[in-house]
Amino acid sequence: MRVIISGGGTGGHIYPALTIARAINEIEPSDILFVGTKQGLEADIVPKEGFPFATVDAGGIERRLTLGNLRALLKTFAGLLESFAVVRRFRPDVVIGTGGYVCGPVLLAASLLGIPAVIQEQNVIPGVTNRILARFVGRIAVGYAEAANNFGANRDKVVVTGNPVRPEILTATRESGLRDLGLSPGKLTVLVAGGSRGARSINTAMADVHARFAGREGIQILHATGSAEYNNIVGLLAERGIDVTKTGNISIVPYLYNMPQALAAADLAVFRAGAIGLAELTARGIPAILVPYPHAAENHQEFNARVLESRGAAVVIRDAALSGPRLADAIDALLGDRARLTAMAKASGELGRPEAAAAIARLAIDLAGGRPN
Structure with missing residues (x-):
């Protein structure tokens, strides 16, 4: 089977695409071509993962008339012509899009050429x-059942698969996670992360959290600040006279390169509400305090977070309402109520779909099987 997968711009689109590609190869070894842009992260990440990679032009279009929109439309038209050429040359049996502007011209070209296509909406x-x-x-694979109604007349194409997570998220053990990160097996672990670039509002609030929990028995905090925010948070703590290296229970790092191990070690997470981050939390059954990114398109992170909250898997604090004392109180309340924490973990695990990548792979393979010869 021959497959084109398109997705790019952010890791949230690229890594799910790679996970789906590997799931396809496990079910049916295939020739897979990734299509992205020259400027996106995919141009660096995908070739390093060993997959062939082709590029087309693509640009984002705002919902208003601007000179930038005109340039983006011209770029998208050029990308559509390039996409026709790529698709005709590769002759795929199915095309999959995992998000990002580049998916537009690639999947549109494939569809107009009569090639089955799947979009994955996180x-x-x-x-x-x-x-x-x-x-x-032909099919729309969604991460949340609640997304179906938002596709209107096309909701009959929707299949609820969940969002794909990396296999290592599922295979990492708590024991190895605690060991690799230098954490104590006898303490409850709070994992704090605001994404690869960090989240200033969360980091600032965490100064109060660290001040409250520094040295407390039975609790440890692993806080990934993001590279740009690390000096800021360490400086805030220094101003309060807190030497993190001497607390015995606080670890602050710029970036977590071993997130699977960190998730395996976590008893509670403080996160943004990006779809893939939530998929990883629920795949591991981790209770969460979620602070949705307020500037996400159409406020989609809050909608994601509210799904977990409604099922009892998370507590949501809006970014505008976030403060150090409020976050510290929320963490304190959950860590002090083991029954609630256990119930939230159970609810989170029930939301998790660890087989999502395989489900999307089978969906694409089945769709490709329906092509006329």
Whole structure:
């Protein structure tokens, strides 16, 4: 089987695409071509993962008339012509899009050429590109059942698969996670992360959290600040006279390169509400305090977070309402109520879909099997 997978711009689109590719190869070894842009992270990440990679032009379009929109439309038209050429040359049996502007021209070209296509929508609120593509593709794989109604007349194409997570997220053990990160097996572990670039509002609030929990028995905090925010948070703590290296229970790092191990060690997480981060939390059954990124398109992170909250798997604090004392109180309340923490973990695990990548792979393979010869 021959497959084109398109997705890019952020790791949240690229890593799920790679996970789906590997799931396809496990079910049916295939020739897989990734299509992205020259400027996106995918141009660096995908070739390093050993997959062939082709590029087309693509740009984001705002919902208003601007000179930038005109340039983006011209770039998208050029990308569509390039996409026709790539698709004709590779002759795929199926095309899969995992998000990002590049999916628009690639999946549209494939659909217009009569090639079956699948889009993977990670969020409760679909992006503009996927709403447009929904009219053309054969199947829509969604991360949340709540997303189905947002595809309107195309909801009959929707299949609830969940969002794909890396296999290592599922295979890491608590014991290895605690050992690799230098954490104590006898303490409850709070994992704090605001994404690869960090989240200033969370980091600032964490100064109060660290001040309250420094040296407390039975609790340890692993806080990934993001590279740009690390000096800021360490400086805030120094101003309060807190030497993290002497607390015995606080570890602050710029970035977590071993997130699977960190998740395996966590008893509670403080996170943003990106779809893939939530998929990883629920795959591991981790209770969470979620602070949705307030500037996400159409506020989709809050909609994602509210799904977990409604099922009892998370507590949501809006970014505008976040403060150090409020976050510290929320963490204190959950860590002090083991029955509630256990119930939240159970609810989180029930939301998890660890087989999502395989489900999307089978969906694409089945769709490709329906092509006329």
